[in-house]
Amino acid sequence: MSKEALPGLTLCNNAVLRRATRKIGQYYDDVLAPSGLKATQQGLLYQIHIGNEPAMGTIAASLIMDLSALGHTLKPLIRDGYVETFADPADRRVKRVRLTPRGLAKLDEVMKLWQIAQRHFEEVVGKEQAERLRAVLDDITALDFDLPPATQ
Amino acid sequence: MSKEALPGLTLCNNAVLRRATRKIGQYYDDVLAPSGLKATQQGLLYQIHIGNEPAMGTIAASLIMDLSALGHTLKPLIRDGYVETFADPADRRVKRVRLTPRGLAKLDEVMKLWQIAQRHFEEVVGKEQAERLRAVLDDITALDFDLPPATQ
DNA sequence: CGTCGAAAGTGGTATATGCCACTAATTCAG
DNA sequence: CTGAATTAGTGGCATATACCACTTTCGACG
Numbered sequence: 001m002s003k004e005a006l007p008g009l010t011l012c013n014n015a016v017l018r019r020a021t022r023k024i025g026q027y028y029d030d031v032l033a034p035s036g037l038k039a040t041q042q043g044l045l046y047q048i049h050i051g052n053e054p055a056m057g058t059i060a061a062s063l064i065m066d067l068s069a070l071g072h073t074l075k076p077l078i079r080d081g082y083v084e085t086f087a088d089p090a091d092r093r094v095k096r097v098r099l100t101p102r103g104l105a106k107l108d109e110v111m112k113l114w115q116i117a118q119r120h121f122e123e124v125v126g127k128e129q130a131e132r133l134r135a136v137l138d139d140i141t142a143l144d145f146d147l148p149p150a151t152q
Numbered sequence: 153m154s155k156e157a158l159p160g161l162t163l164c165n166n167a168v169l170r171r172a173t174r175k176i177g178q179y180y181d182d183v184l185a186p187s188g189l190k191a192t193q194q195g196l197l198y199q200i201h202i203g204n205e206p207a208m209g210t211i212a213a214s215l216i217m218d219l220s221a222l223g224h225t226l227k228p229l230i231r232d233g234y235v236e237t238f239a240d241p242a243d244r245r246v247k248r249v250r251l252t253p254r255g256l257a258k259l260d261e262v263m264k265l266w267q268i269a270q271r272h273f274e275e276v277v278g279k280e281q282a283e284r285l286r287a288v289l290d291d292i293t294a295l296d297f298d299l300p301p302a303t304q
Numbered sequence: 305c306g307t308c309g310a311a312a313g314t315g316g317t318a319t320a321t322g323c324c325a326c327t328a329a330t331t332c333a334g
Numbered sequence: 335c336t337g338a339a340t341t342a343g344t345g346g347c348a349t350a351t352a353c354c355a356c357t358t359t360c361g362a363c364g
Contacts, residue, residue, distance in 0.1 A: 010290050012266070013273055013282055014173075014180040015195045020289040021166075021173045022321075023216045027297040028166040029322085038322095040350065043167045057312060064175045069351040071314065076349070093312045093359045114164070121165055124295055130165055133292070136285055137172040138162050143276055145179040174351075181352085190352095192320065209342060221321040223344065228319070245329045245342045 024121075031117035035110040039117075041077060042110045045099065048083060049107055053096045055088065064141065082106050176273075183269035187262040191269075193229060194262045197251065200235060201259055205248045207240065216293065234258050 010016055028039035037045070047059055056074075060067045074097070077083040082103030088094035099107060122130045162168055180191035189197070199211055208226075212219040226249070229235040234255030240246035251259060274282045 010286055012195060012270065013277075013286060014176050014191050014269075016286045016289045016293075017169070017173050017176055018192065018195070018320095019216050020293045021169050023293045024166050024169055026216075026322085030299055038349070039166050040170065043164060043170070055312080064171050064178075065350095066352050067313065068315080068353080072352095073350060091312085091360070095313065117166075118164065121297065124297055125165075125292055129288070129292075133288055134162055134165060134168045136281070136288070137168045140277055140281075140285070141168075141172045141175045145273065145276055147182055170350095178352085190319070207342080217320095218322050219343065220323080220345080224322095225320060243330075243342085247343065 027121070028114075028117050031120075032110055032113045035106070035113055037106070037110050039114075040073065042107075042114055044073060044077065045082060045103060045107045045110070048097050049099055049104070051097075053098045055094045055096050056085075057094070059097065077103070179273070180266075180269050183272075184262055184265045187258070187265055189258070189262050191266075192225065194259075194266055196225060196229065197234060197255060197259045197262070200249050201251055201256070203249075205250045207246045207248050208237075209246070211249065229255070 025039060032039055032042055035042075044059075044063075047062060048054060051058065051062075054062075056070055057067055059065075060070045063070070065073075074083060074085075078085065081100055083097060084100050085095050085097050088096050125133075177191060184191055184194055187194075196211075196215075199214060200206060203210065203214075206214075208222055209219060211217075212222045215222070217225075226235060226237075230237070233252055235249060236252055237247050237249050240248050277285075
């Protein structure tokens with residue numbers, strides 16, 4: 001009996017998504033490795049870069065990520081001097097984030113690797129297929145799954 | 153300028169995948185919450201259940217997950233008495249895994265919640281769309297992205 | 305104004321995952 | 335049969351992510 005005989009592996013939307021994320025994440029991480037950054041960190045630096053000194057809550061919302069998780073994820077980047085934070089003068093509850101010059105340089109460096117990873121990914125998967133995948137994922141991500149539909 | 157104006161957010165295959173995984177994972181976790189298990193744990197219990205007292209390496213390979221990561225993930229489940237391990241008599245390097253009776257009961261319980269989550273997900277996303285998504289993700293997951301294509 | 309509830313983050317705790325160095329058990333070449 | 339190479343897991347360390355209880359600020363209201 002081949003492994004394909006196992007049911008369920010491909011039935012759960014969440015499980016399939018997770019598994020794909022591990023695989024693809026592994027691939028991007030491997031390509032970005034020479035920079036010393038993980039793909040998640042590259043993505044976060046980029047997100048900060050394209051934002052206008054975004055507030056933490058803004059970043060978290062964009063990435064659909066828990067605010068506290070973002071705080072934790074940011075720490076290594078602050079520790080390594082790529083990112084710095086400062087209180088919004090208009091509302092001291094708000095903490096804004098920006099790249100340091102060092103962080104900007106690092107982002108340049110890692111984006112070159114990202115382009116290689118992205119290009120090869122699209123070669124292997126197919127540009128159309130990749131585009132379609134991203135579109136579908138974006139659509140789904142934008143949907144509203146109210147909690148329990150009939151958690152009776 | 154709307155948030156949609158930001159480039160890149162939807163350009164990186166890995167970032168989009170990760171973001172979707174956070175969102176969908178959140179949803180499944182929420183629905184499974186009454187069981188006390190996370191969706192990852194439900195998936196792992198299920199994987200163990202459908203395997204034939206699978207070896208750790210076998211599980212890790214099926215889930216495309218690092219072997220040591222699997223070991224870590226298994227610990228809470230062992231601690232809570234849902235899962236037990238034993239050495240393969242034929243090859244004592246191999247450690248096999250199985251559900252305890254308690255684990256089997258818990259799996260039954262959580263699978264009911266999973267069905268609710270899964271059903272509602274497919275209602276919201278559309279059955280066809282969900283199937284297509286899983287198929288594409290499976291395809292991509294099966295591909296071989298040799299490391300650096302031209303990491304020059 | 306003072307009070308009170310909402311909003312934004314922080315810290316602690318727990319799971320999810322990966323890498324690396326190391327150990328134990330097997331396999332295989334000679 | 336013995337020593338080298340391989341295979342399966344473990345443990346430590348680091349990042350990724352989430353939830354919850356708190357603290358600090360704001361803003362609204364009487």
